[in-house]
Amino acid sequence: MADVNPGPNPLFLRDDELREGIEMLFFAYRDFTARPDAILAEYGFGRAHHRVIYFVGRHPGITVKELLAILKITKQSLARVLRQLVNKGFIDQRQGVEDRRHRLLYLTETGADLEACLTEDQRARIARTYREAGAEAVAGYRRVLTGMVDDEDRERLARPRPRT
Numbered sequence: 001m002a003d004v005n006p007g008p009n010p011l012f013l014r015d016d017e018l019r020e021g022i023e024m025l026f027f028a029y030r031d032f033t034a035r036p037d038a039i040l041a042e043y044g045f046g047r048a049h050h051r052v053i054y055f056v057g058r059h060p061g062i063t064v065k066e067l068l069a070i071l072k073i074t075k076q077s078l079a080r081v082l083r084q085l086v087n088k089g090f091i092d093q094r095q096g097v098e099d100r101r102h103r104l105l106y107l108t109e110t111g112a113d114l115e116a117c118l119t120e121d122q123r124a125r126i127a128r129t130y131r132e133a134g135a136e137a138v139a140g141y142r143r144v145l146t147g148m149v150d151d152e153d154r155e156r157l158a159r160p161r162p163r164t
Helices: 015-043 047-058 064-071 075-087 109-133 135-148 151-158
Strands: 091-095 103-107
Touching (some): 015 047, 047 064, 064 075, 064 103, 103 109
16 A cells, blocks of 8 residues: 555644545545445445445344434335345344344345455455554554544444454
8 A cells, every 4th residue: 555645744634634634535435335336236235235234244133223323314214225135135124032112133144145245345455454554553543533433423333342
């Protein structure tokens, strides 16, 4: 990975520096999502489907309410995407054990295969970049991204997660 801007700039809060950060984020997101977007298109799915598949895979048994809080989309939007994913056999909805009104979401085997396929390029891209940047840069990157996240989700990110 080539250094875009060698060495720290003490004037990192100037408008040009901030705009460069915004531009880099756009390019990184474009490239980060390109391969998964192409795979999703083969199924007639989009990024909303990807987000649902990812977070259901990351948090098996997540409730619809919890997923809505993470995605910050309307119930109607989630219902449309979930209906497609359930009907096509990628997600299984189960009734809650403690509260039968809850719908718990799980990836099916087919859904887990798709999630792995979608995530494969992204994991490789992140791993390569982390390896090239080094531990100190990765820690800084994580601080920057965490700082961009709203407070309520920072708390969610700080909670320990089961290892997968």
